[in-house]
Amino acid sequence: MKQIELTPRLRTVADLVPQGARLADVGTDHAYLPAWLLQHDRIGCAIATDLRSGPLDRARETASACGLEGRMEFRLCDGLKGIAPEEVDTITIAGMGGETIAAILEGAPWTRTGQRTLLLQPMSTQRELRQWLQENGYQISQELLACEGEVFYNILEVVPGQMPPLTRAELWAGKQNLNDRLRGAYLSHELKRIDRIAAGLKCSQTRVSRERLERLELLRGELLEMKKEWERQWQQ
Ligand SMILES: C[S@@+](CC[C@H](N)C(=O)[O-])C[C@H]1O[C@@H](n2cnc3c(N)ncnc32)[C@H](O)[C@@H]1O
Structure with missing residues (x-):
């Protein structure tokens, strides 16, 4: 059976997924993230979604190579449009632009209600995403960094609620814990x-x-x- 190895970027996202989460991974592509979480018994099952059929086929191939058929569901849909609110409590959206992530959340207003954890890893326009989150009923509960070579990645843990307004510098660079060595x-x-x-x-x-x-x-x-x-x- 194939064992999934995650790069630091996706491993940092994975480490924030609560044990036993009912997870949807949006824009899953190869589905490495849900596959790793399933292989490490961090979650029992997962929904993997993608906008395009090619990436979703790759996700199916990963599940099959890892012996995870039956534990992963695949949905071809735009953002969260193919997911019902009661199906998930944790949503990962990684490897997309900040504005695309905001548009996906805007299309699913239920993500700002109830007990939910959103783990967002924007590749660009991080400032615009933070601004959108603070204006639209979300709070950033935690921010982590990951580094691969010369490239830094921001990982945002977000929950429904209000947060104090972020400063200009916090909007730009995030508000990681002072203990964050990166x-x-x-x-x-x-x-x-x-x-x-x-x-x-x-x-x-x-x-x-x-x-x-x-x-x-x-x-x-x-x-x-x-x-x-x-x-x-x-x-x-
Ligand atoms: C660069 S890949 C990231 C894959 C993986 N999440 C990761 O972080 O490594 C981006 C994926 O998001 C998908 N995607 C882009 N926009 C989307 C949307 N609105 N809804 C669902 N999937 C989307 C693309 O088809 C692509 O497979």
């Missing part, structure tokens, strides 16, 4: 990214660029403060 390197990485954007804006003389530059400088200052706070924690 946070310092991640904040340095984001500061360099901001410097590159600022260098581009400095070449332009338009009013819009100047205003954007001013906002970026404020953001840079807040991120620097965050990094210092993290460093103080690690120096203790």
Whole structure:
């Protein structure tokens, strides 16, 4: 039987799945995440969904290679449209853009009610996703980082409810625990990214660029403060 190995990105998502969860993995592609969770007896069964039939066929192949037929259900659907609220208490949506993730949740307002855990791993537009979550009845209960080579990934644990408004820097970089050992390197990485954007804006003389530059400088200052706070924690 094939044994699934997860990369740090998906392993970090997997570690947040509650024991015994009734899980839907949206945009499952190869279904590595539900297959790993089933092989490690973390969950009893799973629903794997995808928008396209090719990825869903790959998911079926994984289930068959791992001897997990009968424990995984496959649904061809857009986001959560093929899932009834009472079927699941935990939803994973990984490896998609933040705006796609927000659109999937917007199409399933029941995800902001009841006892649910959403584990979201956006590949882009993280700031827009955090903003959308805070304006639409979700709270980010925890944020983790994963690192593969030079690339950092944000993993958001989200539950229904309200959260205090995130600051400019928290919207950009998230609010990981100060104990997160990756946070310092991640904040340095984001500061360099901001410097590159600022260098581009400095070449332009338009009013819009100047205003954007001013906002970026404020953001840079807040991120620097965050990094210092993290460093103080690690120096203790
Ligand atoms: C890059 S793969 C990510 C696979 C896996 N979740 C992971 O993180 O490794 C993205 C998958 O999401 C699927 N997808 C994109 N938009 C979707 C939507 N609205 N609903 C369901 N699946 C979607 C794509 O077909 C693709 O298989």
